[in-house]
Amino acid sequence: MIRKLLIVLSFLSTLYSPAKTREVHVIDTARIKIVYERIMVLDTLCPNKRFKNDILSLFAGDRASAFYSEENRTDLEMQDNPEYLLRSFKDPELSKNLAGLENEAIFREYDKNLQTVHQRYDLSNWQLNEDIEKPQWEIQDSIINILGYDCVMASSQYRGRRWTAFFSPEIAIPEGPWKLIGLPGIILKAYDNKKEYCYDAVEINTDKPGLVEYYNYRDRLIIKDRIKGLIHRYSAQKSNIKEKIQAAYGISNMAVRTDSTQDKRYDFEETDYPHNKTK
Numbered sequence: 001m002i003r004k005l006l007i008v009l010s011f012l013s014t015l016y017s018p019a020k021t022r023e024v025h026v027i028d029t030a031r032i033k034i035v036y037e038r039i040m041v042l043d044t045l046c047p048n049k050r051f052k053n054d055i056l057s058l059f060a061g062d063r064a065s066a067f068y069s070e071e072n073r074t075d076l077e078m079q080d081n082p083e084y085l086l087r088s089f090k091d092p093e094l095s096k097n098l099a100g101l102e103n104e105a106i107f108r109e110y111d112k113n114l115q116t117v118h119q120r121y122d123l124s125n126w127q128l129n130e131d132i133e134k135p136q137w138e139i140q141d142s143i144i145n146i147l148g149y150d151c152v153m154a155s156s157q158y159r160g161r162r163w164t165a166f167f168s169p170e171i172a173i174p175e176g177p178w179k180l181i182g183l184p185g186i187i188l189k190a191y192d193n194k195k196e197y198c199y200d201a202v203e204i205n206t207d208k209p210g211l212v213e214y215y216n217y218r219d220r221l222i223i224k225d226r227i228k229g230l231i232h233r234y235s236a237q238k239s240n241i242k243e244k245i246q247a248a249y250g251i252s253n254m255a256v257r258t259d260s261t262q263d264k265r266y267d268f269e270e271t272d273y274p275h276n277k278t279k
Helices: 002-015 070-078 082-090 092-099 226-237 241-249
Strands: 023-029 032-041 051-060 064-068 105-109 114-121 124-131 138-146 149-158 161-168 186-192 197-205 211-216 221-223
Touching: 023 064, 032 186, 051 070, 051 211, 064 070, 064 211, 114 226, 124 226, 138 161, 138 186, 149 186, 221 226
Parallel strands: 124 221
Antiparallel strands: 023 211, 032 051, 032 197, 051 064, 064 105, 105 114, 114 124, 138 149, 149 161, 161 186, 186 197
């Protein structure tokens, strides 16, 4: 029994191995923290039946911002703990929940014109360093109230999708969920025209919003070209990740963490890449 547990722990530490150097540093003091619920359609043929809910947090200051799943960050921090890894491995429901957490994290540093994106796919951890590209917004006449704030509608064609956003001029911070930024007020609601990605603010904290932190707990491969990275990711999405893990580690009889988005018919928030190519 002990030998079996050691084998399991060895496998888990290999599959979820942390970076040699754990990096966490403050890049700004947050002026606001907003918690969003994101609803993401997993199957465009059955949008009302197959979808995924994520809770994602935005920490925004004057010089920088960070947008990520706080649950996923905690999971990454805890993966140094063998007892935590073993518990998640032995509990199928916990393992399923952890595997389904959003693993993309986005950090913006305006002084450097730098947007750093962390992702995980194809059994690897990736990092994209890109210039901050703001959508070109058209402000509309429509106004709605969100969490007590009057919000103005704006629209933009951005990286393959037509987006609608509602921003609050009362909170004059040009930030928002994901890469939707650049309006004269913070975005509290956004969705694409097919409503395959919908963001809704569910909590606003301006009292003690905390710090804007950059973190990285993994060794990462660098994506040198955003479009090629999307093509690779799209190709990886179509493969059977469980079979890849089992083949790579020789664990055909073991359960493994797999993302709940696997084998679903959906596309990314950015669709401005050729879909008929492989990496």
